[in-house]
Amino acid sequence: MNLAIHPETFKVACSSCNLRELCMPIGFNLDDMKRLDEVVATRRRIKQGDLLFTSGEPFTSLYAIRTGFFKTSVSTDDGREQVTGFQMAGEVIGLDGIVSDSHSCNAVALEDSDVCVMPFANVEELSREFPVLQRHVHKIMSREIVRENSVMMLLGNMRAEERLAAFLLNLVQRLHARGFSQSELVLRMTREEIGSYLGMKLETVSRTFSKFSEDGIIDVKQRYVRIVQPDALKQIFNPETC
Amino acid sequence: MNLAIHPETFKVACSSCNLRELCMPIGFNLDDMKRLDEVVATRRRIKQGDLLFTSGEPFTSLYAIRTGFFKTSVSTDDGREQVTGFQMAGEVIGLDGIVSDSHSCNAVALEDSDVCVMPFANVEELSREFPVLQRHVHKIMSREIVRENSVMMLLGNMRAEERLAAFLLNLVQRLHARGFSQSELVLRMTREEIGSYLGMKLETVSRTFSKFSEDGIIDVKQRYVRIVQPDALKQIFNPETC
DNA sequence: AGATAGCTTTGATGCAAATCAAACAATTGT
DNA sequence: ACAATTGTTTGATTTGCATCAAAGCTATCT
DSSP, rough: OOTOTTTOOOOOOOGTTTTHHHHHHHHSHHHHHHGGGGGOOOEEEEEETTTEEEEBBBEEEEEEEEEEEEEEEEEEEOOOEEEEEEEOOOOOOOGGGGTTTTTSEEEEEEEEEEEEEHHHHHHHHHHHHHHHHHHHHHHHHHHHHHHHHHHHHHHHHEEEEEHHHHHHHHHHHHHHHHSSSSSEEESSSSSHHHHHHHHHHHHHHHHHHHHHHTTEEEEEETTEEESHHHHHHHHHHGHHHH | OOTTTTTTTTTOOGGGGGHHHHHHHHHOOOOHHHGGGGGGGGEEOOOOTTTOOOOOSSSOOOEEEEEEEEEEEEEEESSSEEEEEEEEETTTEGGGTTTTBBBBBBEEEEEEEEEEEHHHHHHHHHHHHHHHHHHHHHHHHHHHHHHHHHHHHHHHHHHHHHHHOOOOOOOHHHHTTTSSOOEEEEEEEEEEHHHHTTTOOOHHHHHHHHHHHHHTSSEETTEEESSOHHHHHHHHGGGGGO
């Protein structure tokens, strides 16, 4: 790799990464950690709006997000887009590519981002050597399957208010796990992208935000959201609990 | 395992199973195949309507369907059910349990069925030994992720007719891959279960079937469906192609 | 600072699918 | 063979969200 030509790519050590607990298994000794560093080949910077990978592109690597924020989406031939997920630091994307050796979705950076490139051949080789890494990879894939199951529940069974409540609670919970506030967040995506993810139109997303705001459940100012009554949101999401 | 007490469970060899190409990787020699047989601990019979596993139950094994038909579903606390998939012979279920060591969905047999019980510890151990099995397991999980992505597209973006067309085409394609007709099928699930999977009510499913029938695209008689104009179905599913 | 483009909000109207309702098969049990 | 149960079809009505439309806000560029 020629760094003069590809200044955006460079090597980095997992063993010294502060996201280690998030994207790497725990329970390694120092020597193992050094070996584990081999899973990451390079680091890559993606500017806001740029694609990390696209549907149809050959699959070579998984990507661990170091900093930044992504959306993944699939499209129909007639141009309809479905956002399939929003991913933040410590999360892994690219799993869709394994089955057919080519990606089936697009990954777009919603802010300037930084990812660790993990060639899948490395992941598989080291997984055979380290059962704890193997288990970790399996858990990441299973977690994605379970997440998509709950999105199916959202899309198939829930009304607009429930969907948006679930969305906000999920986002803030993941941000909180990363040391951010559990009541305030800045949305990285547009109303249209939220709507695409939740199976509703951008106008409905906007109206539902306004409704929550009128009801005193949240404060909204464009991309900034403060959750004033988290319990009210939880009740909307999970109506039986009342 | 006491066969007198558990007559429904007994050992079976993958190496002699006629679904081998579907649930096992290819490219093994005979000796490897013998080792690979160890992945399956037992076989288990599930009667129509019975549960293979339920949400909350400890995760121990994956299940390869030998014969029969399953649905998987998740539920909200207030009793709403979302069918997350229909699975047939040669397909693997239980992947949802890996992430938290307990299942997060229910698997119900829609007809008398027969599954190979593959303790996940065996799967992981043999995966470390056989890269081709490791790759196979990864592909199965990735395939499930990609499938769920397309269900999200269905639920988020498509109208009732498109959803049902996609559903029928997908079912018949999978049945055809198993040697069945590419134009006739017998539905193993109720209108309500189809509706739950596709995010619509049973009445809408029924009406859409009737509509397709009136338009001469399919013949329907209760659970029996014959696809008269596959191209018309494809066009409904994929409107741009015309 | 002003202009342009992109995003968001809010209102008015329309429609696809949900809901409510009832009759009609098909299947299961006695 | 009959009753009871479960599943399916079809019709009438309602409704939640989409669509259409227009104005307001923010950010970016010159």
